[in-house]
Amino acid sequence: MAGKIGFTLTEIVMAVAILALSFLPIIGVMGSSIKGTQKDEEVIKAVHLGQSLMNTAIQFPFNELVSKKGVGPGPAWSFGGLTSFTYTTTSGNLTLELGPMNEGRFKFNSELVISDVPVQFQVPLYNPSAKASDTSPANPAKPDPSNWGWQPPISLPKTPLSGVYHRYLLTVRWADPLHGSHFYSLVSFKAKLED
Amino acid sequence: MMTENYKQSRQSTGRKRGSALVMALVFAALLLQMALAYSGMLRNSKPQTFQIEESTKLELLAQGLIDKVILKFQLYPAEFYAAWQAAQLNHPEFLADYVQNDPSLQLPEFMAASSSFNAQKISVAIASMALLTDSRWNQEALRIEAIVTYVNRFGKIVDKSVFKTLTIKRMVVR
Numbered sequence: 001m002a003g004k005i006g007f008t009l010t011e012i013v014m015a016v017a018i019l020a021l022s023f024l025p026i027i028g029v030m031g032s033s034i035k036g037t038q039k040d041e042e043v044i045k046a047v048h049l050g051q052s053l054m055n056t057a058i059q060f061p062f063n064e065l066v067s068k069k070g071v072g073p074g075p076a077w078s079f080g081g082l083t084s085f086t087y088t089t090t091s092g093n094l095t096l097e098l099g100p101m102n103e104g105r106f107k108f109n110s111e112l113v114i115s116d117v118p119v120q121f122q123v124p125l126y127n128p129s130a131k132a133s134d135t136s137p138a139n140p141a142k143p144d145p146s147n148w149g150w151q152p153p154i155s156l157p158k159t160p161l162s163g164v165y166h167r168y169l170l171t172v173r174w175a176d177p178l179h180g181s182h183f184y185s186l187v188s189f190k191a192k193l194e195d
Numbered sequence: 196m197m198t199e200n201y202k203q204s205r206q207s208t209g210r211k212r213g214s215a216l217v218m219a220l221v222f223a224a225l226l227l228q229m230a231l232a233y234s235g236m237l238r239n240s241k242p243q244t245f246q247i248e249e250s251t252k253l254e255l256l257a258q259g260l261i262d263k264v265i266l267k268f269q270l271y272p273a274e275f276y277a278a279w280q281a282a283q284l285n286h287p288e289f290l291a292d293y294v295q296n297d298p299s300l301q302l303p304e305f306m307a308a309s310s311s312f313n314a315q316k317i318s319v320a321i322a323s324m325a326l327l328t329d330s331r332w333n334q335e336a337l338r339i340e341a342i343v344t345y346v347n348r349f350g351k352i353v354d355k356s357v358f359k360t361l362t363i364k365r366m367v368v369r
Contacts (some may be wrong), residue, residue: 007215187255
């Protein structure tokens with residue numbers, strides 16, 4: 001009698017088969033999640049590298065090099081602790097080749113292009129002497145800014161101002177054996193401001 | 196007697212037969228639940244990566260445009276102060292002309308900040324400039340707001356404000 005209590009071999013085989021089948025989608029999900037995590041890691045590393053390089057670049061007076069046109073190797077500066085770089089300036093653009101930089105198992109190459117963006121603003125002009133009177137003819141007690149001799153906005157300066165506002169375009173490139181080559185670009189601008 | 200015992204034993208064995216299958220099915224259902232929860236977690240982690248990536252781009256672009264409006268303020272401070280004073284006297288149109296209506300202070304559908312996995316158009320514009328005055332300490336500060344607008348990966352329009360506040364000193368040029 002005691003021998004009849006328990007699981008039969010068929011039951012055990014079927015149970016194991018069901019469990020094995022139920023594990024298949026889980027293994028599939030885990031495989032895709034590993035790939036996804038690797039891609040996320042790449043993106044986050046590239047973003048952090050780009051951010052750090054851009055923040056460093058904005059602190060340096062690279063925009064002043066833009067006006068020094070010509071092609072050739074630059075001074076032996078180091079950029080954020082990296083190897084020294086070379087620069088070329090042609091027609092007002094400055095290109096800095098940065099890298100290669102190894103971040104874990106990834107190898108990144110970066111390029112920073114700084115270009116001059118001439119500026120011209122739309123400025124509403126007013127007449128300071130009219131502002132001094134500050135009041136409305138109908139009600140002298142009430143200040144009326146519309147009587148300050150405002151003119152419609154005009155473009156100032158008359159010719160766009162060069163060498164005071166620069167665009168920084170940083171591109172980080174890397175190759176991934178599974179997904180091919182990738183890039184990540186960041187753009188910022190820097191003005192020459194008075195302290 | 197013997198026949199009776201045999202029947203009872205058969206019934207009890209019949210109840211137990213198939214219980215392994217039931218247990219395996221319950222266990223499989225639990226595993227399926229785990230897999231679903233895990234894939235849900237993965238779905239949530241993906242947008243977070245892109246949020247980090249997007250916010251870095253937006254912040255740098257907005258800071259760049261804020262730098263431009265500071266340059267404008269340094270070049271044409273008198274016009275800003277007059278427009279600000281007019282705005283305080285219920286005439287905001289001159290300040291709007293100085294800030295919001297200046298096309299050079301807008302970057303519509305900017306695409307240079309792109310990537311191989313996310314190429315979206317980002318619009319940046321200077322939304323406001325405000326003078327913050329503390330008469331007690333005789334201090335003035337300028338608060339600049341830039342608004343960044345873009346369509347995210349899920350087709351939703353996202354607006355984000357970036358602020359910068361800097362202390363300023365008025366100088367009278369004689």
